[in-house]
Amino acid sequence: xxxxxxxxxxxxxxxxxxxxxxxxxxxxxxxxxxxxxxxGGHIYSKKIEGIEVHIYGAxxxxxxxxxxxxxxxxxxxxxxxxxxxLAIYKDEIYNLPFNMNTFSKMWGIQKPHExxxxxxxxRKEFWVQEPKNLEEQAINLVGTDIYEKLIxxxxxxxxxxxxxxxxxxxxxxxxxxxxYNNNYFNDTYQGxxxxxxxxxxxxxxxxxxxxxxxxxxxxxxxxDNLADKIVFTGPIDRYFNFCNGNxxxxxxxxxxxxxxxxxxxGNAVVNFTESKIPFTRILEHKHFDFGxxxxxxxxxxxxxxxxxxxxxxxxINDEKNNQLYNKYKQLSKKEQNVxxxxxxxxxxxxxxxxxxxxxxxxxxKESILNEE
Ligand code: UDP
Numbered sequence: 001x002x003x004x005x006x007x008x009x010x011x012x013x014x015x016x017x018x019x020x021x022x023x024x025x026x027x028x029x030x031x032x033x034x035x036x037x038x039x040g041g042h043i044y045s046k047k048i049e050g051i052e053v054h055i056y057g058a059x060x061x062x063x064x065x066x067x068x069x070x071x072x073x074x075x076x077x078x079x080x081x082x083x084x085x086l087a088i089y090k091d092e093i094y095n096l097p098f099n100m101n102t103f104s105k106m107w108g109i110q111k112p113h114e115x116x117x118x119x120x121x122x123r124k125e126f127w128v129q130e131p132k133n134l135e136e137q138a139i140n141l142v143g144t145d146i147y148e149k150l151i152x153x154x155x156x157x158x159x160x161x162x163x164x165x166x167x168x169x170x171x172x173x174x175x176x177x178x179x180y181n182n183n184y185f186n187d188t189y190q191g192x193x194x195x196x197x198x199x200x201x202x203x204x205x206x207x208x209x210x211x212x213x214x215x216x217x218x219x220x221x222x223x224d225n226l227a228d229k230i231v232f233t234g235p236i237d238r239y240f241n242f243c244n245g246n247x248x249x250x251x252x253x254x255x256x257x258x259x260x261x262x263x264x265x266g267n268a269v270v271n272f273t274e275s276k277i278p279f280t281r282i283l284e285h286k287h288f289d290f291g292x293x294x295x296x297x298x299x300x301x302x303x304x305x306x307x308x309x310x311x312x313x314x315x316i317n318d319e320k321n322n323q324l325y326n327k328y329k330q331l332s333k334k335e336q337n338v339x340x341x342x343x344x345x346x347x348x349x350x351x352x353x354x355x356x357x358x359x360x361x362x363x364x365k366e367s368i369l370n371e372e
Contacts, residue, residue: 011233013041015342022363063353078191137168
């Protein structure tokens with residue numbers, strides 16, 4: 001018997017929202033539910049004192065995928081913000097990502113060949129053909145000085161683990177450049193929605209029934225009976241009642257503060273790379289949008305341990321957790337009419353554009369299936 005909805009989408013984050021929007025556009029009936037009291041998952045933003053605040057930490061949209069860029073531009077107008085964070089180590093301040101500005105400040109040099117020679121001399125002692133952990137990867141990339149001052153402390157407090165126990169891929173996302181270019185990303189397109197991420201998500205969900213403060217697991221049978229197919233974007237281990245044990249995450253805690261000054265740090269993102277400072281970054285939200293407000297809002301970002309029941313942020317994609325995830329993935333294949341997607345259901349360290357790409361692919365696949 002035909003059910004009331006074609007799709008029940010569990011989770012109103014980016015993955016669920018994009019999927020629901022696409023399927024609705026081809027005439028499918030979707031119901032989106034979320035246990036939180038707001039849409040957007042972790043890209044949720046909110047206006048405070050006239051400033052759009054990224055409540056769950058900085059989200060800077062970047063992609064080289066034209067399809068994804070065109071897609072988001074249907075729902076938001078993007079500004080021309082380019083992320084160029086700074087890093088503070090003790091009393092020294094450096095440009096990120098690692099580029100000629102960083103090298104020049106670190107070693108008092110000016111030319112790319114000078115930087116290359118220094119890095120070369122520092123890394124040759126430790127060079128490994130195939131880095132097995134983040135420390136090896138980082139030293140291979142930028143040598144020991146930058147590793148010691150700008151990577152080691154930051155990374156160990158961010159992940160709560162030794163760099164020698166962390167997978168190399170985490171640091172691979174950071175560009176290393178021998179030009180004076182402070183753009184943190186190599187992507188073709190970059191920016192932040194002018195009226196905020198929440199507004200963008202709201203536009204995507206227009207005309208789609210969305211129920212907030214609804215926990216799928218409180219009424220799973222009832223929800224399952226509402227729709228022909230379920231798109232589950234929550235933690236995959238939770239879906240299977242942690243039957244193989246729980247996956248691990250790194251959590252974040254945020255301290256937002258309104259200051260009665262107009263400009264606190266002169267940049268949207270400043271990283272604190274010393275291990276003894278408990279937070280990793282301070283965000284100053286108005287600079288994401290070139291704000292001219294009289295006040296400013298800053299957010300200190302504290303990485304913290306995660307325990308079951310806490311909000312999950314970063315998946316810990318080490319071998320142990322990846323193996324456990326694979327067990328759940330096997331189980332998920334047997335689950336008829338349930339599709340698992342997004343950061344938590346795929347247990348992936350996803351950027352926004354990757355989440356969107358993945359949701360668009362799923363929607364395409366579903367559309368084709370629907371046509372058959
Ligand atoms: N990183 C670092 N020093 C920095 C910034 C980043 O060592 O000042 C490393 C760190 O290992 C971090 C990774 O690069 O986990 C990725 O950082 P990014 O800011 O891109 O990740 P996000 O936390 O924003 O997802």
